[in-house]
Amino acid sequence: MPQRASRAEVGLGPVAGWVDRRLPVVSLFRREFVDYRVPGNLNWLWHVGGWIMLSLAALIASGVFLALAYVDDPSLAWDSVRAIELRVPWGWLLRSVHQGGATLLFGCLYLHVWKSFRYGSFKAPRELVWLTGTALLPACLAAAFLGYLLPWGQNSYWGAAIAARAAGDLPLVGGGLSRLLLGGDSVGAPVLHRAFVCHLLLGAGLLGLVALHVAALHVAGPNNPTGRALPAGETIAFHPDHTGHAVLPAIGFLAVGAGLVLFLPGWLGAHLNAFPADPAHTPAGIAPEWYLLPFYAVVRAVPGAAGVLLALGLVAVLFALPWLDRSPVRASRGRRWMGARDAGLAIAFGGLVVSGASPASPAWLAVARVAAFAWFALLLVATPVLSARESRANAA
Amino acid sequence: MTAARVAVAVGLAGCVWGGGVAGGARASDWGFAGPFGRFEPDALGRGFAGFRHDCAGCHGLGRLSYRDLVGAGLDPEGVRGLVRRDGAGSADAAVGGLDGRAAAAPLLVDALPPRADAADATVSFLVRGHDGVAVGRAEARDVVTFLAALARPHLGERHRLGVQALAFLGMLALTIAAARRWARRRGTGVRP
Numbered sequence: 001m002p003q004r005a006s007r008a009e010v011g012l013g014p015v016a017g018w019v020d021r022r023l024p025v026v027s028l029f030r031r032e033f034v035d036y037r038v039p040g041n042l043n044w045l046w047h048v049g050g051w052i053m054l055s056l057a058a059l060i061a062s063g064v065f066l067a068l069a070y071v072d073d074p075s076l077a078w079d080s081v082r083a084i085e086l087r088v089p090w091g092w093l094l095r096s097v098h099q100g101g102a103t104l105l106f107g108c109l110y111l112h113v114w115k116s117f118r119y120g121s122f123k124a125p126r127e128l129v130w131l132t133g134t135a136l137l138p139a140c141l142a143a144a145f146l147g148y149l150l151p152w153g154q155n156s157y158w159g160a161a162i163a164a165r166a167a168g169d170l171p172l173v174g175g176g177l178s179r180l181l182l183g184g185d186s187v188g189a190p191v192l193h194r195a196f197v198c199h200l201l202l203g204a205g206l207l208g209l210v211a212l213h214v215a216a217l218h219v220a221g222p223n224n225p226t227g228r229a230l231p232a233g234e235t236i237a238f239h240p241d242h243t244g245h246a247v248l249p250a251i252g253f254l255a256v257g258a259g260l261v262l263f264l265p266g267w268l269g270a271h272l273n274a275f276p277a278d279p280a281h282t283p284a285g286i287a288p289e290w291y292l293l294p295f296y297a298v299v300r301a302v303p304g305a306a307g308v309l310l311a312l313g314l315v316a317v318l319f320a321l322p323w324l325d326r327s328p329v330r331a332s333r334g335r336r337w338m339g340a341r342d343a344g345l346a347i348a349f350g351g352l353v354v355s356g357a358s359p360a361s362p363a364w365l366a367v368a369r370v371a372a373f374a375w376f377a378l379l380l381v382a383t384p385v386l387s388a389r390e391s392r393a394n395a396a
Numbered sequence: 397m398t399a400a401r402v403a404v405a406v407g408l409a410g411c412v413w414g415g416g417v418a419g420g421a422r423a424s425d426w427g428f429a430g431p432f433g434r435f436e437p438d439a440l441g442r443g444f445a446g447f448r449h450d451c452a453g454c455h456g457l458g459r460l461s462y463r464d465l466v467g468a469g470l471d472p473e474g475v476r477g478l479v480r481r482d483g484a485g486s487a488d489a490a491v492g493g494l495d496g497r498a499a500a501a502p503l504l505v506d507a508l509p510p511r512a513d514a515a516d517a518t519v520s521f522l523v524r525g526h527d528g529v530a531v532g533r534a535e536a537r538d539v540v541t542f543l544a545a546l547a548r549p550h551l552g553e554r555h556r557l558g559v560q561a562l563a564f565l566g567m568l569a570l571t572i573a574a575a576r577r578w579a580r581r582r583g584t585g586v587r588p
Contacts, residue, residue, distance in 0.1 A: 079459050085549055086460075086467035092550045093557070244576070251569045255562055262558030263431045265548070274547065 032218050037235035038242045039224035045115040046222065047249045048108050054253065055105035056210065060203055062097040070150065072196035074189050077152035078276040093261075100261040102144050104253075106291035109137060110349070113318070118342050120330025121223040127322040129220055132213040134318045139209060141292065141315075143202035148273075148289060149195040157277030158286045160187045160195070162299075169305045187279070227330030285359075293356030294349060300360055301368035310372055314352075317379050324379065327387035328394070337386050341378050348374040426515055428544055432559075434552030435469040435545045443542025444470060446535045454527060460546070463487040468545040469552065515540050 012020055012027075020026040069088045071080040084091035112133070116122050122130035145163065149156040164187065168178035183190025224230060236242055275283075288296050298311040332338035351371030358364040428435050444465065447457075462479050466472050466487075479487055522536035531539070545551070 082459075082464075086464040092467075092554065096554075247572060248569055251565050251572075255565045258558060258561040258565065262554050262561060265554070 032238075034237070034239045036218065036238040037232070038222050038238055039230045040234050040236040040241075041224050041226065041230070042222070042242075042245075043225050044249055045111070045118075046224075047246050047253075048112045048115065050246055050250060051253045052105060052108045052112060053210070054250065055101050055108060055257075056206065058097055058257070059101040059105060060207070062094045062101065063200075063203055065094050066091075066098055067196075067200060070196070072150070072193050074152055074192055074277065077150065077192060081151045096261045096265040098147075099265065100257060102147070102289070103260065103291070104257050105140065106144070109140060110291075113137070114342070114346060117345055118332050119223055119225060120227050120325070120332070122322045123325065123328075123330050124322070126217075126220045126223065128216040129213065130322055131319060132209060132216055134315070136206065136209050136213060137318070138315050139202055139206055141295070143199055143206065144289065145292060146195040146199040146202065149192060150199065151273060152192060152277045153273035154275045154277055154281075154283050155273040155286055155288070157187060157279065158282060159288060160191050162286070164191075166299055166308045166311075169308050171305055174305070223330060225331060225333070227333070287357065290353060290357065294352035295356075297352045297356030297368040298372050301355070301365040301372070310376075314372070314375060317376065321379065321383070324383045325387045326384070327390045329390060335390070337382075341382055341386065344374060344378050344382075348372075348378065426541075428541065428548075428551055429515075432555055434555065435541060437469060437471040437474070439538050439541045440465075440468065440470045440545055441474050442535070443538035443540070443545075446531065446539045447542055450529055450531050450535070451539065453529075457491060457546070460491050461488050462491055464549075465491065468542075468549045515544060518543070 011017065016026045066084060069080060069084050069091060071077055081095070084095055086092075088094075116130065116133075145159070149160050160182075164178050164182050167181055168174045170177060179185070181191060181194070182188075183194055287293070294314060295311040298314065299307045301307065302310055329335065332342050348371045351367055352375070355364045355368040355371065358367075427433060427439075447455075462475050462484060465475050465478075475487065479485075479489070482491075484491075518540045519533065519536045522531050522539060523533055524530065548554075
């Protein structure tokens with residue numbers, strides 16, 4: 001298309017040109033987000049990364065305004081959140097966007113990770129894309145947990161107590177880590193202040209990690225559903241071709257978000273945080289938000305330090321994935337056993353979420369143990385064995 | 397294009413399904429249940445009066461101010477009348493009552509979140525009576541409506557905005573889809 005080909009030759013305007021000769025941000029943007037070539041065969045799972053950015057933007061934008069009205073003091077925090085709901089103009093909407101945004105962010109993050117399992121997006125040359133992205137996961141989880149403490153409801157208070165106890169269970173670093181979190185020996189004002197400061201710091205820090213993740217992606221180029229490098233003829237321009245494909249799915253995503261925020265606020269929210277923190281009364285049935293349930297399920301099902309280490313290990317093991325799976329074939333499509341592994345990982349993850357949401361009966365604790373075992377076995381044993389077997393078969 | 401259609405269809409289906417969940421499968425005549433639910437200002441006013449008369453002896457509302465009652469959906473003119481009648485001076489004054497937030501917890505636990513089944517259970521609880529206080533069914537319904545409005549303020553505004561947002565996104569999607577079809581016919585569309 002001739003008008004497309006001439007785009008790159010069009011000079012920048014006087015102002016943009018003046019800026020670009022001194023600081024080439026305009027040409028950088030044009031190179032990376034206009035002329036940049038992406039595969040033309042991407043399916044809808046490749047839009048999820050963009051949806052994560054939308055969720056993160058909504059979280060940061062709403063979070064800045066919430067922070068202006070929030071007071072990080074145990075005697076005032078609860079009332080300041082009530083004031084946000086009742087008195088601050090549009091405060092109810094900001095808070096719902098912030099809560100719903102977290103659900104959307106984690107839904108997309110978990111899907112994004114699974115897409116990488118499915119299409120081998122973590123393999124060479126994209127190891128750093130994977131490592132920066134995997135680092136985003138614990139950062140988001142920590143930010144979400146700390147943010148959940150801020151309303152200082154029953155779940156916040158007792159969640160902090162459980163987390164401090166779990167941290168205290170860790171060998172060697174436990175005692176120090178627990179005191180660092182609490183700022184003392186018990187849950188009180190220092191932990192709330194620390195949670196607020198660290199929540200804001202992590203929120204801003206996430207932007208830096210996302211920038212690294214996108215930069216690494218743009219060096220290696222996006223993977224595609226075939227898992228093989230595409231010839232130049234099968235790529236399209238980032239803008240307007242790829243963005244053109246992304247716009248309707250993005251509108252669908254925003255519709256889901258609007259439905260969640262405006263028709264189902266607090267749908268997935270834990271009931272108990274509707275009550276102010278009461279140190280004298282331990283409520284029955286404390287549970288975190290759904291996106292923390294897998295980790296909660298493991299801590300609950302495996303007592304002591306082992307449970308805490310295993311919960312941390314659920315994410316930590318992901319960092320090793322590029323070196324666990326050495327098969328040069330990326331996508332699982334057409335590989336029966338790798339496909340079964342992908343399904344198994346999704347089922348194990350779902351099992352942990354459901355177990356964490358269920359009462360701590362022996363049956364549900366057993367489900368959590370089996371699911372955690374499956375997660376580690378599939379990643380640490382099945383993945384290297386399958387990939388080594390495939391590599392041998394390919395060499396033969 | 398297939399992916400786009402699937403995404404839009406999933407989005408719309410999710411909203412319809414979600415609306416059904418919010419409405420509660422068990423049919424109820426609570427005005428605030430369901431995707432288009434709203435709190436009726438008159439019921440809220442009666443519920444607040446009932447709360448003060450029969451509940452505030454033991455249960456407080458924290459630092460709730462008269463202005464907060466407007467946020468919960470009470471008629472602003474009626475709230476101004478309350479401020480005058482109580483001699484509170486300003487709408488930012490606390491509505492008073494005991495600061496018994498923890499004591500109110502058993503009552504509120506069933507009213508939150510404002511779902512039809514939780515509301516029905518709370519009405520039964522109030523009608524059965526406790527601590528020597530039992531109220532009629534009509535008053536119990538009004539009090540529960542008032543508590544539910546405190547749990548989910550701005551509900552009518554929220555649902556109105558939800559309808560507007562989904563209508564806007566739907567029209568935007570249709571416009572973009574039509575523009576793309578038109579551009580493709582002229583041979584200037586984005587590459588498939």
